[in-house]
Amino acid sequence: MRDILDRLERFTNLISKWLNWVAGIGLVGMLALIVADVIGIKLFKNPIPGAIETVAFLGVVITAFAIAYTHVVRGHIQVEFFVMRLPERIKAIIASFVFLLGIILFAVLAWRSYEYGMVLQRTGEVSMTQGIPFYPFVHAVAFSCIPVCLVLLVELIKSVLKAVKR
Amino acid sequence: GEEEPTEVIELTYSNFFPPSHLHSVLVDQFCQEIEERTDGWVKITHYPGGSLTPAAGVYDGVVEGISDIGMSVLAYNMGRFPTTELVDLPHGYPSGWVASKVANDYYEKFKPDEFNDVHVLYFHAHGPGCILTVDKPVRTLEDMQGLVLRSTGVGAKIAEALGATGYAASQGEAYELMSKGVIDGSVTPPEVLKGWNQAEIVKYLTTCYDVGYTADMFVVMNKAKWESLPDKYKKVFNEVCEEWIEKHAKVWSYYDKIALDYFMTFPGREVISLSQNEMARWVAAAASVKNTYMSEKGAMGLDVEDMEEYLNDRVDYWSDRAPTAEECVEWVEAEVLPDAPQ
Amino acid sequence: MSSVTVGIIGIVILIVIFLLGMPVGFSMALVGLAGFCYLVSPQAGLSMLARDIFATLSSYSLTVIPMFIFMGAIAYASGMSRRLYDAGYVIFGQRRGGLAIATIAACAGFAAMCGSTNATAAAMGRVALPEMKRYKYDDSLATGCVAAAGSLGIMIPPSTIFIVYGILTEQSIGKLFIAGVLPGLLLATLFIAVVFFLCLRNPKLAPVGAPTTWKDKIAGFTGMIEMLALFILVIGGLFKGLFSPTQAGGVGAAGALIIGLVRRQLTWQGFLFAIKDTLRITCMVMVIVAGATVFGHFIAIAKIPLVLSDWVAGLPLPSMAIMGIIIFMYLIGGCFMDALALITLTVPIIYPLIMSLNYDPIWFGVIIVLITEMGVITPPVGVNVYVIKGIAEDVPLETIFKGIIPFLIAMIIAAIILIAVPQIATILPSFTKY
Ligand code: NA
Ligand code: NA
Numbered sequence: 001m002r003d004i005l006d007r008l009e010r011f012t013n014l015i016s017k018w019l020n021w022v023a024g025i026g027l028v029g030m031l032a033l034i035v036a037d038v039i040g041i042k043l044f045k046n047p048i049p050g051a052i053e054t055v056a057f058l059g060v061v062i063t064a065f066a067i068a069y070t071h072v073v074r075g076h077i078q079v080e081f082f083v084m085r086l087p088e089r090i091k092a093i094i095a096s097f098v099f100l101l102g103i104i105l106f107a108v109l110a111w112r113s114y115e116y117g118m119v120l121q122r123t124g125e126v127s128m129t130q131g132i133p134f135y136p137f138v139h140a141v142a143f144s145c146i147p148v149c150l151v152l153l154v155e156l157i158k159s160v161l162k163a164v165k166r
Numbered sequence: 167g168e169e170e171p172t173e174v175i176e177l178t179y180s181n182f183f184p185p186s187h188l189h190s191v192l193v194d195q196f197c198q199e200i201e202e203r204t205d206g207w208v209k210i211t212h213y214p215g216g217s218l219t220p221a222a223g224v225y226d227g228v229v230e231g232i233s234d235i236g237m238s239v240l241a242y243n244m245g246r247f248p249t250t251e252l253v254d255l256p257h258g259y260p261s262g263w264v265a266s267k268v269a270n271d272y273y274e275k276f277k278p279d280e281f282n283d284v285h286v287l288y289f290h291a292h293g294p295g296c297i298l299t300v301d302k303p304v305r306t307l308e309d310m311q312g313l314v315l316r317s318t319g320v321g322a323k324i325a326e327a328l329g330a331t332g333y334a335a336s337q338g339e340a341y342e343l344m345s346k347g348v349i350d351g352s353v354t355p356p357e358v359l360k361g362w363n364q365a366e367i368v369k370y371l372t373t374c375y376d377v378g379y380t381a382d383m384f385v386v387m388n389k390a391k392w393e394s395l396p397d398k399y400k401k402v403f404n405e406v407c408e409e410w411i412e413k414h415a416k417v418w419s420y421y422d423k424i425a426l427d428y429f430m431t432f433p434g435r436e437v438i439s440l441s442q443n444e445m446a447r448w449v450a451a452a453a454s455v456k457n458t459y460m461s462e463k464g465a466m467g468l469d470v471e472d473m474e475e476y477l478n479d480r481v482d483y484w485s486d487r488a489p490t491a492e493e494c495v496e497w498v499e500a501e502v503l504p505d506a507p508q
Numbered sequence: 509m510s511s512v513t514v515g516i517i518g519i520v521i522l523i524v525i526f527l528l529g530m531p532v533g534f535s536m537a538l539v540g541l542a543g544f545c546y547l548v549s550p551q552a553g554l555s556m557l558a559r560d561i562f563a564t565l566s567s568y569s570l571t572v573i574p575m576f577i578f579m580g581a582i583a584y585a586s587g588m589s590r591r592l593y594d595a596g597y598v599i600f601g602q603r604r605g606g607l608a609i610a611t612i613a614a615c616a617g618f619a620a621m622c623g624s625t626n627a628t629a630a631a632m633g634r635v636a637l638p639e640m641k642r643y644k645y646d647d648s649l650a651t652g653c654v655a656a657a658g659s660l661g662i663m664i665p666p667s668t669i670f671i672v673y674g675i676l677t678e679q680s681i682g683k684l685f686i687a688g689v690l691p692g693l694l695l696a697t698l699f700i701a702v703v704f705f706l707c708l709r710n711p712k713l714a715p716v717g718a719p720t721t722w723k724d725k726i727a728g729f730t731g732m733i734e735m736l737a738l739f740i741l742v743i744g745g746l747f748k749g750l751f752s753p754t755q756a757g758g759v760g761a762a763g764a765l766i767i768g769l770v771r772r773q774l775t776w777q778g779f780l781f782a783i784k785d786t787l788r789i790t791c792m793v794m795v796i797v798a799g800a801t802v803f804g805h806f807i808a809i810a811k812i813p814l815v816l817s818d819w820v821a822g823l824p825l826p827s828m829a830i831m832g833i834i835i836f837m838y839l840i841g842g843c844f845m846d847a848l849a850l851i852t853l854t855v856p857i858i859y860p861l862i863m864s865l866n867y868d869p870i871w872f873g874v875i876i877v878l879i880t881e882m883g884v885i886t887p888p889v890g891v892n893v894y895v896i897k898g899i900a901e902d903v904p905l906e907t908i909f910k911g912i913i914p915f916l917i918a919m920i921i922a923a924i925i926l927i928a929v930p931q932i933a934t935i936l937p938s939f940t941k942y
Contacts, residue, residue: 023791024783027574034575034758038751047314047331055754056568063565066791075788076531076795077894081906083529098530105538112558119226123280126245128334129322138562178548178809184675185856215676215852217808223559230555231548339569341671341681348752363675366682 005157012150013072019147020069026061033058050130057127060137064144068151092162099156103149110145113138171396177210180233182221182242182336185214187361188417188498189290191506193237196410203402208395210235221336225386229283234391240382241319242336249278249468253291253382254320255456257477258375260485262293262355262418263494265380267484268477270411275476285392287385288407290414292355293422294378295321296371299351300344303370305438307447316340317353320379323455325353328377328448337362344368355381357421359429371429372438376445377452385410417502419494511547515810518543522803532894533792536799537561543806557802564798568754573630574790575757579742579764580634581785583735585778586768592735593639598720598728605707605714607643608653609700611636614739615657616664616696629658629892630789631757633899646713647903649706652911655892656699656918659881662847664692669847669880673873676855683937687870688877690932694925695878698918706914734771738763792898796891808853813841817857827865834858835879835923842883843890850883851876874933875926882919885912 037051070076083091117138126133179197183190190212197210213219219227224238225246240247241254253272259265269289273281297304297315304310310329316339317325322332333349337358343349344367351368352358359365385407392400429435440448464470489497522539526532537557545553564570584590593607600606615632633654640650662669665685674681707714720728742760745751751759768774807813820833841850855876862872884892887909897905926932 020784020787023787027578027783027786027790030571030574031578031758031761034755035762038755038759041312041314042750046312049331052333052568055571056566059567059571059574060562060565062574062787063791063794066787067795070788070791070795071531073788075792075898076533077792077897077905078529078531079526079905080529081904082527094528098525098528101525101530101538102534105534105541108541108554109537109557109561112554113562116555116558116562119229123243124245124248125243128242128244128318129326129332131244134566137566138558141558141562141565185852186676186678211811211814213808213853214856215672217852218805219559220563223563226559227556230559231552232544232556232559335568338675341675342668343752345671345681346752347750348755363678363681366680 001161005154005161009154009158012068012147012154015147016068016072016151019065019144023062023065026058026065030055030058030062050127050132053127053130053132057132057137060140064141067144068147071148071151089163092159095159096156096163099152099159102152103156106145106148106152110142110149113142113145117142171207174206175208175395175399177208177234177391178218179210179212179235179237180216180218180224180227181212181214181237182216182224182239182338183214183237184338184362186506187214188420188502188506189237189361189414190214191502192410192413192417195413195502195505196406199406199409200402203406204399208399208402216336216338221338225284225384228386228388231388231390233388235287235385235387237383237385239318239336240384241321244319247278247280248463248466249276249280249473250382251320252459252463252470252473253477254379255459256294256324256377256379256452257481259291259294259378259380259481260375261488261491262291262357262380262422263415263488264481264484265291265293266411266415266418268480269380269382271480272473272477276473281384281386283389284386285389287387287403288411289382289384290411290418291380291382292357292418294375294380295324295353295355296373296375296378297351297353298356298359298364298368299370299372300347300367301369302350303436303438304351304372305440306444307451313350314348315351315353316343316349319381320455320459321353321381323459324377324379324452327452327455329451340364341367355418355422356425356429357418358425360425361421365425365429365432365435368429369434370436370438371426372440374440374445374448376449413502416489416494416497419489419491420498423491423495511810512812512815514543514547515807515812518803518806518810531795533795533797533799536796536803540799540802540804540806544802544809547806547809556805560801560805561798564801565794570794570797572753572757573793574786575754575761576631577634577789578782578786579738579757579760580631581782581789582761582764582768582774582779583635583738584638584785585782586764586771586774588735588764588767588773590639590642592635592732593643595728595730595732597643597717599725602717602719604711604716605649605703606717607640608645608649608703608707608714611640611650611653612657612696612699612703615654616660616692628661629655629895630793630899632658633896634785634789637896637900641900643717644715647900648907648911649703649713650911651896651900651903651908652913652915653699653703655885655896655908655912656915657696658892658895659884660692660695660699662881663688663695663874663877665689667877669851669877670873672851673855673876676852677859677869677873679869679873680937683870684873687874687933687937689936691874691878691922691926694932695881695919695922698922699915702914702918734767738767789895789898793891793895796894800891804850813850813853814857816841817854821857821861827867830861830865831867831927834862835875838876838879839882839886842880843886847880847883851880868930868934870937871926871930871933875923878919878923878926882916885916 037048041047117135120135181193193212197212200208218233221238222242224236225243227233228236253269269291313330314333315325315330316335317332325332340352460470518539525535541553541557544556596607596610600610636654665688670684671681674684742756745756816837893908896908
């Protein structure tokens with residue numbers, strides 16, 4: 001059981017890490033685009049068409065694809081001082097509850113973002129100046145919730161095991 | 167036989183205009199009127215300034231039931247309303263009053279499928295768009311080159327056809343973008359000078375009525391909520407909406423007039439009118455926008471020629487019947503301003 | 509059950525799951541979702557969640573956050589911020605709390621131009637916090653400084669809050685901007701006084717460096733030239749309207765990258781570290797901002813701001829007492845809601861009351877901004893604090909909140925001074941036409 005769990009954890013962490021690097025490429029791309037646009041405007045009076053819209057869309061990639069890994073490295077802010085003082089078993093029960101809530105949140109977000117993306121795809125809504133479709137980025141948010149759920153699931157199983165351990 | 171409702175029907179109204187804007191004052195008056203004419207059985211809570219759903223999310227918010235009623239700009243959801251987009255193209259709209267009347271006629275005549283997911287209450291539309299710039303006056307087509315201008319929908323396409331770069335942002339963000347130098351100005355009706363305080367930072371206004379587009383604005387209601395209303399309240403809504411079209415139309419013409427007067431009370435401001443020759447160059451440069459639109463939508467199977475002809479007819483029809491700008495100002499001062507925040 | 513009751517229950521549940529250790533952004537999104545589903549409909553609530561989160565993540569104005577953090581992270585990875593603080597220590601280090609005071613001044617300057625309180629806290633925190641730690645400055649002092657000074661940005665123009673307030677109340681935004689200058693300076697002075705008094709009382713908070721000569725100081729100054737030049741380019745560009753905040757951040761990050769490469773101090777490993785660090789902090793901030801948006805819409809639909817403002821407007825009390833209640837209300841409101849949403853919902857109701865009590869509209873705008881500044885550093889929804897926490901990972905949240913208390917007191921003193929001497933806010937705008 002522990003063995004499978006460890007392997008599962010290594011797997012989910014690896015996926016999160018890879019997605020985080022996709023976000024990293026998005027970050028570097030965003031920087032390059034902004035700098036190229038500034039140079040275009042200031043030196044050649046010629047901004048890059050759609051630079052602003054693309055930067056905003058890259059913002060989605062940067063955050064969404066980093067959520068899972070940020071959780072792996074405990075990057076999301078939480079209030080610890082209350083739970084810290086409790087006995088181990090209570091702590092594990094509370095943690096199980098919190099991970100379960102997290103899974104519910106991100107599962108719902110994945111589902112609803114997918115539906116939202118389908119609405120945008122069906123109605124043909126596009127960005128205001130360059131006509132870039134929104135829906136791939138909304139689907140990206142939906143997709144990025146899956147590894148978050150997996151990471152949380154592994155942690156949920158681990159804390160449940162800790163809670164029932166005699 | 168209608169049954170009396172057993173409990174008060176509470177509705178929410180999401181509106182992108184800021185609370186002090188006269189169109190928001192009209193929304194407040196709308197909510198009051200509905201409440202009075204339904205003897206208090208329909209109560210509407212008004213969320214102005216995009217405080218419930220952001221400007222670009224108002225329409226979809228109504229479809230999903232996040233708010234029950236919503237008012238925003240069709241162009242904020244580009245591509246979603248292909249048929250109605252035609253209204254926004256330059257058709258020689260002389261005033262916001264005419265544009266508003268035409269927008270409603272157009273919907274009644276063609277009833278586009280794109281609104282099937284809501285119940286349409288009514289439309290209104292602003293007067294001919296112009297070019298506002300912070301510190302780079304636009305006197306010729308060449309001056310447009312390299313400018314970054316806030317614009318949406320058809321306004322953005324015209325801006326690009328004239329040589330500028332469009333920057334999509336809602337009206338609420340424009341002041342900040344201009345004050346921070348992100349954009350050089352805006353393609354917009356003059357109303358924003360007063361209604362959104364932009365006269366403080368805009369120094370030049372270039373009128374270009376011959377390429378003056380409009381922006382159609384919707385007031386729509388969640389379909390299920392509408393269906394659930396008793397018939398007698400539906401009737402109240404229909405009556406009140408009919409009256410409010412006229413009111414919004416007058417407010418637009420009021421703004422067209424007084425915003426320019428207000429603008430000129432600031433020191434060092436200039437209104438630039440293009441010469442006839444120059445205007446002809448602009449019209450030629452912008453013609454591609456209409457042509458592209460007509461061929462694209464024609465290819466989609468829309469009967470664009472008919473629609474175009476109908477729009478031109480209605481513009482002429484309403485232009486002959488339009489109240490003067492002074493009449494609109496007088497009416498707004500008597501009926502709307504007293505309810506506006508002082 | 510009335511919607512206000514549901515709203516209050518929502519707030520209580522939020523605090524409970526905060527305390528259970530659920531990440532702050534997740535908690536706000538979840539409670540906001542549940543509350544909206546309950547009050548409106550499950551369909552509406554579920555749709556709102558997806559739309560609010562996408563709208564936040566795809567907001568152009570928020571892309572300023574990754575760019576400035578990236579700039580700070582590259583400066584850190586290539587040793588630039590280290591040299592900056594080494595120089596700062598040689599120059600100001602012998603004075604009590606010298607580095608902290610210099611950090612406040614730098615934050616104030618940066619925040620003034622950037623206008624986003626959380627971008628300031630993130631960018632300046634990324635540079636300042638590790639360095640102040642290196643010089644053994646107390647954790648709560650260092651974090652409190654950056655969190656508080658970051659909030660100065662919305663008082664010193666340009667400021668988004670003033671723009672929104674101006675549009676809501678039809679006041680001149682230009683006058684509001686000018687009105688913010690003196691109160692901004694007053695606040696900065698009070699913050700510096702706080703550091704000075706804290707260090708006077710407990711010198712261990714900020715160890716004083718060995719005495720240095722003028723020669724040392726000049727030699728030290730050369731170490732900070734490049735970083736200073738970069739700051740001048742970025743802040744000067746913002747001030748002159750050359751760049752948008754996002755563009756300025758991009759130019760700053762690219763500049764730091766070039767300096768690091770030219771000086772051969774930025775390694776490939778360092779660059780990768782900077783990327784990872786930027787992603788982690790950005791993600792953490794954006795998740796909190798997105799959660800706060802969802803939660804804010806729940807509070808709005810629960811009509812808490814409307815009901816509270818209506819209640820205050822109907823109170824038969826003397827004007828001073830009403831002003832006190834209004835300030836208190838905004839202070840509490842700021843704890844649970846994003847400042848802009850709170851202002852949009854309440855100002856139209858409160859404003860006519862303020863006018864009937866004969867308060868100056870410009871002065872009230874300044875007061876609103878001051879209270880909003882407090883809101884971004886008070887728990888449980890104090891975005892600046894969480895941003896700082898994300899950078900200073902090893903510092904417990906309660907240490908940061910503890911560090912903020914003296915600065916919060918300074919803000920309350922500033923509010924009292926502004927009430928007693930309203931001219932601080934109104935004198936400059938009275939000289940300007942618009
Ligand atoms: Na500022
Ligand atoms: Na707060």
